[in-house]
Amino acid sequence: xxxxxxxxxxxxxxxxxxxxxxxxxxxxxxxxxxxxxxxxxxxxxxxxxxxxxxxxxxxxxxxxxxxxxxxxxxxxxxxxxxxxxxxxxxxxxxxxxxxxxxxxxxxxxxxxxxxxxxxxxxxxxxxxxxxxxxxxxxxxxxxxxxxxxxxxxxxxxxxxxxxxxxxxxxxxxxxxxxxxxxxxxxxxxxxxxxxxxxxxxxxxxxxxxxxxxxxxxxxxxxxxxxxxxxxxxxxxxxxxxxxxxxxxxxxxxxxxxxxxxxxxxxxxxxxxxxxxxxxxxxxxxxxxxxxxxxxxx
Amino acid sequence: xxxxxxxxxxxxxxxxxxxxxxxxxxxxxxxxxxxxxxxxxxxxxxxxxxxxxxxxxxxxxxxxxxxxxxxxxxxxxxxxxxxxxxxxxxxxxxxxxxxxxxxxxxxxxxxxxxxxxxxxxxxxxxxxxxxxxxxxxxxxxxxxxxxxxxxxxxxxxxxxxxxxxxxxxxxxxxxxxxxxxxxxxxxxxxxxxxxxxxxxxxxxxxxxxxxxxxxxxxxxxxxxxxxxxxxxxxxxxxxxxxxxxxxxxxxxxxxxxxxxxxxxxxxxxxxxxxxxxxxxxxxxxxxxxxxxxxxxxxxxxxxxxxxx
Numbered sequence: 001x002x003x004x005x006x007x008x009x010x011x012x013x014x015x016x017x018x019x020x021x022x023x024x025x026x027x028x029x030x031x032x033x034x035x036x037x038x039x040x041x042x043x044x045x046x047x048x049x050x051x052x053x054x055x056x057x058x059x060x061x062x063x064x065x066x067x068x069x070x071x072x073x074x075x076x077x078x079x080x081x082x083x084x085x086x087x088x089x090x091x092x093x094x095x096x097x098x099x100x101x102x103x104x105x106x107x108x109x110x111x112x113x114x115x116x117x118x119x120x121x122x123x124x125x126x127x128x129x130x131x132x133x134x135x136x137x138x139x140x141x142x143x144x145x146x147x148x149x150x151x152x153x154x155x156x157x158x159x160x161x162x163x164x165x166x167x168x169x170x171x172x173x174x175x176x177x178x179x180x181x182x183x184x185x186x187x188x189x190x191x192x193x194x195x196x197x198x199x200x201x202x203x204x205x206x207x208x209x210x211x212x213x214x215x216x217x218x219x220x221x222x223x224x225x226x227x228x229x230x231x232x233x234x235x236x237x238x239x240x241x242x243x244x245x246x247x248x249x250x251x252x253x254x255x256x257x258x259x260x261x262x263x264x265x266x267x268x269x270x271x272x273x274x275x276x277x278x279x280x281x282x283x284x285x286x287x288x289x290x291x292x293x294x295x296x297x
Numbered sequence: 298x299x300x301x302x303x304x305x306x307x308x309x310x311x312x313x314x315x316x317x318x319x320x321x322x323x324x325x326x327x328x329x330x331x332x333x334x335x336x337x338x339x340x341x342x343x344x345x346x347x348x349x350x351x352x353x354x355x356x357x358x359x360x361x362x363x364x365x366x367x368x369x370x371x372x373x374x375x376x377x378x379x380x381x382x383x384x385x386x387x388x389x390x391x392x393x394x395x396x397x398x399x400x401x402x403x404x405x406x407x408x409x410x411x412x413x414x415x416x417x418x419x420x421x422x423x424x425x426x427x428x429x430x431x432x433x434x435x436x437x438x439x440x441x442x443x444x445x446x447x448x449x450x451x452x453x454x455x456x457x458x459x460x461x462x463x464x465x466x467x468x469x470x471x472x473x474x475x476x477x478x479x480x481x482x483x484x485x486x487x488x489x490x491x492x493x494x495x496x497x498x499x500x501x502x503x504x505x506x507x508x509x510x511x512x513x514x515x516x517x518x519x520x521x522x523x524x525x526x527x528x529x530x531x532x533x534x535x536x537x538x539x540x541x542x543x544x545x546x547x548x549x550x551x552x553x554x555x556x557x558x559x560x561x562x563x564x565x566x567x568x569x570x571x572x573x574x575x576x577x578x579x580x581x582x583x584x585x586x587x588x589x590x591x592x593x594x595x596x597x598x599x600x601x602x603x604x605x
Binding site for chain 2: 009012013016017019020021023024026027028030031033034037048051092095096098099100102107108109113116117118120121122123124125126127128129130131132133134135136137148149150151152157158181182183186207210211212213214218229230232233236264265268271272275279282283286287
């Protein structure tokens with residue numbers, strides 16, 4: 001700790017506080033700017049007047065979202081995919097992690113399965129062959145293409161497997177004496193003691209699913225089937241246009257385009273609310289997840 | 298005696314039943330892996346074919362290594378691989394440095410409320426999608442954006458960051474470092490917390506100032522985890538970050554911003570040059586596999602830890 005009693009110590013302390021607070025602001029202010037833009041009038045946004053305070057406070061952008069059927073359709077698709085994927089992921093994770101947590105002596109084929117899983121984690125067919133396979137399964141433009149290809153999150157299976165290995169054997173032996181079957185042991189002994197670890201992998205699944213725009217981009221041919229992030233991506237500023245018109249920046253002052261910026265900012269804010277709602281849990285469980293799960297002794 | 302045999306027989310039956318249950322538990326997941334991971338691996342043969350979707354994997358004509366020869370004859374490919382590696386390395390190096398420095402500084406903050414607030418804020422960008430953050434970056438860095446407004450107010454020339462081949466790579470690296478440094482600091486904070494406080498006390502008593510203690514105690518204490526993470530980040534040098542690049546690039550900056558993943562997407566999928574796209578993807582996957590196995594071996598050898 002920096003001592004605060006000498007002059008150089010006080011200066012050092014001041015510099016440290018200054019840097020840390022600055023880094024915090026550097027993270028916060030650009031995000032806050034989007035919120036301010038979403039609550040400003042289109043004209044103020046067009047004139048690039050909005051900094052950290054909304055100019056000509058207006059909720060019109062949010063009123064427009066309320067009537068935007070495609071926005072809510074995409075929002076509902078994302079909610080649906082997250083719920084389905086979460087259920088499927090959790091079931092498959094515990095079902096796979098439990099037998100894999102047994103020693104080779106108890107379950108001889110364990111290492112064979114483990115090698116298959118690790119190989120699947122390390123190597124993949126790549127974008128194009130995966131696309132061809134999924135298209136030939138007729139999954140394009142269905143909700144299932146957002147759920148099934150990621151049904152087994154291998155990293156999470158390994159994380160939970162490692163957690164199960166650490167569960168005291170005495171708990172399991174007591175259940176065996178009571179005549180419990182492996183499935184009953186999993187449900188009554190392992191799952192209840194692993195709830196924090198399961199919360200971590202559940203949150204991986206939720207955040208990953210909500211933020212994913214690439215799957216929708218690749219496998220949905222109709223805009224009406226886009227999940228929320230793919231939908232927002234399809235709306236937000238056309239970078240190519242922005243860069244080209246950069247030569248004469250007056251072209252940007254086109255009101256129709258810029259009032260879109262205002263509306264898009266509001267869409268971004270609304271689409272981020274679900275993550276903000278679960279953010280306290282994210283902070284709690286992701287931190288333990290990354291410290292426990294990132295490396296293996 | 299009779300009862301004992303009976304017991305052993307029943308126990309054996311139980312063990313057998315147990316094993317069948319274990320297999321049954323693994324089968325559903327294995328079926329998903331078979332369909333969505335292993336079938337595409339088999340589909341890699343299309344990289345050695347002139348793949349026509351209507352004819353499928355079995356009816357398409359084999360052309361050997363033609364796509365690979367063509368790939369290496371393209372000047373684009375060298376550029377795309379170089380861009381990917383430069384962008385990825387920049388993210389790894391500057392991202393780790395800032396995260397380490399931030400963790401050391403944050404550890405000095407004694408005001409609990411301030412420390413918690415700063416952590417809450419700097420972790421947030423990690424959880425947001427690049428779709429959202431690209432809008433943030435564009436707001437800041439476009440020609441009329443905040444950064445250019447500030448620059449022109451202090452008399453500097455405006456810079457078209459998103460359309461400049463000089464600035465696009467630093468922009469990608471910088472914005473990724475911004476998004477991730479806070480969350481990456483979590484693991485370094487844990488490493489700092491594990492350093493024995495007695496060492497600091499002893500050093501203070503010997504008159505070592507803060508710099509000296511950071512340099513001789515904190516950093517050496519963090520070194521194993523820094524090394525481990527550096528080794529394990531080796532395989533990601535081939536990941537330019539599709540989500541970020543796709544949301545920020547444009548044809549003007551393909552020269553410096555195009556990465557392997559965006560190239561495969563554009564040429565292979567949008568351009569429907571399926572076999573060629575698969576060939577480039579396979580080349581990346583194979584190098585990636587070699588890197589990850591090497592990283593795991595190096596980590597096992599020097600740090601007693603491993604990835605899998």
